[in-house]
Amino acid sequence: MIEDEDIAILLNDLFDIYGYDFTRYSKASLKRRIIRLCALDKIPSYAELRYRVRTDETYFKRFVEEITVNVTEMFRDPSFYKSLREDILPVLGTKPFIRIWHAGCSTGEEVYSMAILLKEANLLRKSLLYATDLNPSVLEKVRKGIFPLNQMKQYSESYIASGGIHDFSMYYTAHYGQAKFDKELAEKIIISTHNLVSDSSFNEFDLILCRNVLIYFDKELQDRVLKLFDESLGTLGYLALGTKETLKFSAVQSKFRQLNREKIWKKII
Template identity: 75%
Template sequence: MIEESELDLLLNDLLEIYGYDFTHYARASLKRRINRLWSLDKFPSFAELRYRVKSDPSYIKRFVEELTVNVTEMFRDPQFYKTLRTDVLTTLSAKPFIRIWHAGCSTGEEVFSMAILLKETNLLHKSILYATDLNPEVLEAARKGIFAMAPMKQYSENYILSGGTNDFSTYYTAQYGFVKFNEDLAEKMVFSTHNLVSDRSFNEFDLILCRNVLIYFDKPLQERVLTLFNDSLGTLSYLALGSKETLKFSSIQSQFKQLDGEKIWRKVG
């Protein structure tokens, strides 16, 4: 099991050598994931693990992937997507152009879910979806729009529960246990690395989605990221967070009004 002092050494190595700043991630979660990696890769000691991290740049890809949680699915929490469809997108439809930011997009399932919503509400043609993540490996997977076939039944059920009325399979082609989503969905997506810990805002958005990312940050980093989102949203734009995340007790709370029953807030001030 990794000790607190050892964790500090490792986080300092990651920051100094590779520029990855995990110092404000929740400690318990970091320790759990590093211990898992330590066990999986059978390091005999912390010294061996640290040496590998410091001296093997190819190993860093795996290490960072383990530290950045990539758990996602299409139309996750269908009621959330139903609210996006009926309340948020109908309001944004009056805009001449719609900018959406998926922060911490992981492998892209939620970005493609949003593209499908936009297509079905006839808004995709005047929208652009910026999808960002700290991890370039997962971004590369997202950019391809290729996913395993196995979860498609669950995704289809989520899609129907979210208010979808089409045959979900019309949005992709299946082959050899994988599916590739249609090119017209991906045409409106821009994938790029972005570090919520250290990078600044890069545009003004009408909707920002960052779901189940903040729960892995400590309170000061949560506050920094929420301020970044606030700076990136125009008045009457929307911010969507994960089921266990909130604007309560944050410095930006007074500027937002929550939609009934959902983790979606509208910027009103």
């Protein structure tokens, strides 16, 4: 049994030794992830866990990768992607150059979905997609653009539901149970580590996507991150959140207007 105090001490260690700050993450989820990791790795006690995280940097990396949630999929919530196609991309298309930031992109399924949308709108060549996450190991997967082949049937259905009219398999080559996505898509993706907790704004964007990341943060950290997004958006830029996330009750709420039923906001000042 791991007590709340134990977790607090562990989080302090992480900050002191490695500079990662998880203290403003949602406690319930964090605790569940830590207990799950102990069961997975057969770690018998809290003391043992703390010792390994403190002394073994390889294990620390695994720890960070496992306590953060890296579950994602392509074209998740097809109606959201449909709205990107129909409402957002035509507006972005009037710009000479399009900058998009996927904040907390995990293994990159959403980034590749976006690249496909841009390609189909004939905008990919003048776009750059910045994909950032705090885990270097998941970013390696974004770079490769290789996803499990057994997911493709579902992704293809979501792609069609999002308004896609092509054969989804034209975007990847199947190889030994993996689907490797077109190089053309990856060429426009810029990959970098970025920690939403501690790092600052690094560019000005036309569209920021951060879906199902804020749910893991407490209110205070959510506010900080939303401010960071506000600072990183140009006037009339767009911010897209997960289906259960909102700008309501946040400090930046008054600067944004929600577009439609999808969780997409436009910066109005």
